[in-house]
Amino acid sequence: xxxxxxxxxxxxxxxxxxxxxxxxxxxxxxxxxxxxxxxxxxxxxxxxxxxxxxxxxxxxxxxxxxxxxxxxxxxxxxxxxxxxxxxxxxxxxxxxxxxxxxxxxxxxxxxxxxxxxxxxxxxxxxxxxxxxxxxxxxxxxxxxxxxxxxxxxxxxxxxxxxxxxxxxxxxxxxxxxxxxxxxxxxxxxxxxxxxxxxxxxxxxxxxxxxxxxxxxxxxxxxxxxxxxxxxxx
Amino acid sequence: xxxxxxxxxxxxxxxxxxxxxxxxxxxxxxxxxxxxxxxxxxxxxxxxxxxxxxxxxxxxxxxxxxxxxxxxxxxxxxxxxxxxxxxxxxxxxxxxxxxxxxxxxxxxxxxxxxxxxxxxxxxxxxxxxxxxxxxxxxxxxxxxxxxxxxxxxxxxxxxxxxxxxxxxxxxxxxxxxxxxxxxxxxxxxxxxxxxxxxxxxxxxxxxxxxxxxxxxxxxxxxxxxxxxxxxxx
DNA sequence: CGGTACGTTGAGTCATATCAACCATAGTGG
DNA sequence: CCACTATGGTTGATATGACTCAACGTACCG
Numbered sequence: 086x087x088x089x090x091x092x093x094x095x096x097x098x099x100x101x102x103x104x105x106x107x108x109x110x111x112x113x114x115x116x117x118x119x120x121x122x123x124x125x126x127x128x129x130x131x132x133x134x135x136x137x138x139x140x141x142x143x144x145x146x147x148x149x150x151x152x153x154x155x156x157x158x159x160x161x162x163x164x165x166x167x168x169x170x171x172x173x174x175x176x177x178x179x180x181x182x183x184x185x186x187x188x189x190x191x192x193x194x195x196x197x198x199x200x201x202x203x204x205x206x207x208x209x210x211x212x213x214x215x216x217x218x219x220x221x222x223x224x225x226x227x228x229x230x231x232x233x234x235x236x237x238x239x240x241x242x243x244x245x246x247x248x249x250x251x252x253x254x255x256x257x258x259x260x261x262x263x264x265x266x267x268x269x270x271x272x273x274x275x276x277x278x279x280x281x282x283x284x285x286x287x288x289x290x291x292x293x294x295x296x297x298x299x300x301x302x303x304x305x306x307x308x309x310x311x312x313x314x315x316x317x318x
Numbered sequence: 319x320x321x322x323x324x325x326x327x328x329x330x331x332x333x334x335x336x337x338x339x340x341x342x343x344x345x346x347x348x349x350x351x352x353x354x355x356x357x358x359x360x361x362x363x364x365x366x367x368x369x370x371x372x373x374x375x376x377x378x379x380x381x382x383x384x385x386x387x388x389x390x391x392x393x394x395x396x397x398x399x400x401x402x403x404x405x406x407x408x409x410x411x412x413x414x415x416x417x418x419x420x421x422x423x424x425x426x427x428x429x430x431x432x433x434x435x436x437x438x439x440x441x442x443x444x445x446x447x448x449x450x451x452x453x454x455x456x457x458x459x460x461x462x463x464x465x466x467x468x469x470x471x472x473x474x475x476x477x478x479x480x481x482x483x484x485x486x487x488x489x490x491x492x493x494x495x496x497x498x499x500x501x502x503x504x505x506x507x508x509x510x511x512x513x514x515x516x517x518x519x520x521x522x523x524x525x526x527x528x529x530x531x532x533x534x535x536x537x538x539x540x541x542x543x544x545x546x547x548x549x550x551x
Numbered sequence: 552c553g554g555t556a557c558g559t560t561g562a563g564t565c566a567t568a569t570c571a572a573c574c575a576t577a578g579t580g581g
Numbered sequence: 582c583c584a585c586t587a588t589g590g591t592t593g594a595t596a597t598g599a600c601t602c603a604a605c606g607t608a609c610c611g
Contacts, residue, residue: 154463154464154466154467156467156468156470156471156472157471157472157550158471160471162466162467162470162471164463164466164467176456176459176460177456179449179452179453179456180452180453180456180457180460181453182457182460185460185463185464186463205449208445208448208449208452209445209446209448209449210445212441212442212443212445212448213442215441215442215445215448215449215452216412216438216441216442216448218452219412219413219441219448219451219452219455220412220413220414222452222455222456222459223409223410223412223413223455224413224415225459226409226455226458226459226462227409227413227415227418229459229462229463229466230387230397230418230419230462231387231418232466233387233395233397233462233465233466233469233511234387234389234395234397235389236466236469236470236511237389237395237469237511238389238390238391238393238395238511239389239390240598240599241598241599242598269556269557269558270557270558270559271557271558278466278469278470278471279599279600280599280600280601281557281558282558282559282560282599282600282601283598283599283600285558285559285560286559286560289559301558301608317390473566473567474566474567475566502588502589502590503589503590503591504589504590512567512568513567513568513569514589514590515567515568515569515590515591515592516566516567516568518590518591518592519591519592522591534590
């Protein structure tokens, strides 16, 4: 973890225009800039753990973070990823509960840490921001609900195909189908909710059938419609 | 569906003090009362279906509603239940997406239908309400995340035990362990995410081991700690 | 050069789904 | 009033998807 003394101002942050902060007044933005701490975190470092009382939340400036829960036997279940423009930790801040997820850097990232107080003030005093944040949460909730249905009803093969589609949508703009996120087989299995060996077998099946191309952790989607068909979407 | 001409005023609604509306100003409450429509819905009736564009949301005055998603092959996955004091449909209103769940009455209920506009105004103009609603959404999101982990990692037996615990917590105050909600075996299987036959077999196993007592759809919890142990919680 | 983490493959096992038959109950219509 | 039908519940037999275990290959790193 390394503190940056030349913090990027939020004004010039290229993520802001797509983020939750896009409608803030100048004063509000200024308030954030005065109070935020910007840090670089290396791959593998933990931002916060399950059970932590959060004193603030984070805005992702660059990099990728995996957000997971630890199950009874210690197996991690990846809930989602955060990428530039996303915020993490806000859920626990708002509901004032200990964090129910652990967040770990999987691609070196720059994070802006923002105190809880600022979030509360924004929600209370800026109706548009409150609505924006509500929309975000509601969207996440909808996705979580859909994932419950999927995991409960679909086979591992269908789920893997679906996850590949989602990863492609989220992480491979203009890269011709190469997933711009590097995951171990075990991490893939922790998204899908299955055993590592199952993922390996299914990936090589998808490869042999021409749906994907494999090169270590690089995965290239060759036949997206085909995968969609497998995934029933 | 039957309209009640003598709507209960929100002032005197006994649910309000525990609900999202507990901190509203008098004027805001009055605004709701002027615009709401109160209706009685019989068991089995659908309040809204997946894909519907919502023009408002509902506050549950009495009864129980099941909220589910329909999977690829038509099998329903029950996401949660709504009981007196809960609100339904607000997620789609806020995120301005078509409803992603279907809601069906499982115990005759009285619902207050409230226009979307009122919800937006409250979020925008009443910071405390916005915060309260955010808290609710964040709590639901946390629960959804936990359920993803459970469904992905626990066995059917563990999940059924856990669901029975949850149903007991939610639906059997002062009824000595008798679940105050009547569900078919199929509905139980649609919560747990398994086949009806599996539920039947497991319920009779739990019964034979003295964890529960069965009488048609009436389920009585005899050994809650035992069930918690099975569920790993 | 050995160590550690990750990836792969095969074989065996088990939990759970599926299929099929049957019973109980309640509501329906002639 | 009784056959008729629909719905829900139960049980047993069978099939299979997915997990587990074990062995081994591979690559990177200090």
